[in-house]
Amino acid sequence: MSLxxxxxxxxxxxxxxxxxxxxxxxxRRDDENYKKTTADDLKNMxxxxxxxxxxxxxxxxxxxxxxxxxxxxxxxxQELFTKISSIIDRGIHSNYIIxxxxxxxxxxxxxxxxxxxxxxxxxxxxxIDYLEKQIEKIDLPDKDIPFLQGKILMMYANPLINHLAxxx
Numbered sequence: 001m002s003l004x005x006x007x008x009x010x011x012x013x014x015x016x017x018x019x020x021x022x023x024x025x026x027x028r029r030d031d032e033n034y035k036k037t038t039a040d041d042l043k044n045m046x047x048x049x050x051x052x053x054x055x056x057x058x059x060x061x062x063x064x065x066x067x068x069x070x071x072x073x074x075x076x077x078q079e080l081f082t083k084i085s086s087i088i089d090r091g092i093h094s095n096y097i098i099x100x101x102x103x104x105x106x107x108x109x110x111x112x113x114x115x116x117x118x119x120x121x122x123x124x125x126x127x128i129d130y131l132e133k134q135i136e137k138i139d140l141p142d143k144d145i146p147f148l149q150g151k152i153l154m155m156y157a158n159p160l161i162n163h164l165a166x167x168x
Contacts, residue, residue, distance in 0.1 A: 009060075
């Protein structure tokens with residue numbers, strides 16, 4: 001309680017590191033001993049700092065002290081920390097701004113049009129083109145394109161999935 005935690009949501013339209021993360025997922029899948037190098041970390045930081053993010057939105061939730069006061073502090077610490085983490089996550093996820101790319105990624109990932117009222121056909125085509133260009137950036141000899149596409153789509157669908165989980 002003395003920390004006065006205020007969850008902060010940062011919503012990016014685009015993640016400049018999406019292709020690097022997808023590449024890492026495939027490397028980890030294909031090699032259980034894979035370890036990121038210092039050079040990989042530096043490239044991720046540089047790409048994250050200077051890469052295209054599109055629209056960016058910051059939103060602070062309210063301080064979670066009132067919710068923490070309602071918790072039974074006599075429960076085991078691990079359980080208490082899990083409950084506090086859930087409160088923080090709920091504060092973050094409920095304040096996400098959901099962009100058209102998030103709706104498009106969800107519909108593409110699950111092969112549906114559930115959220116099609118939230119984007120235009122042109123926005124969908126632009127995102128599909130963006131996805132293809134990001135996949136092209138991945139430098140792997142045995143590039144598993146369907147796997148990589150699925151990982152990137154999941155990255156973009158997750159903010160919507162998390163937002164819906166706490167707002168419905």
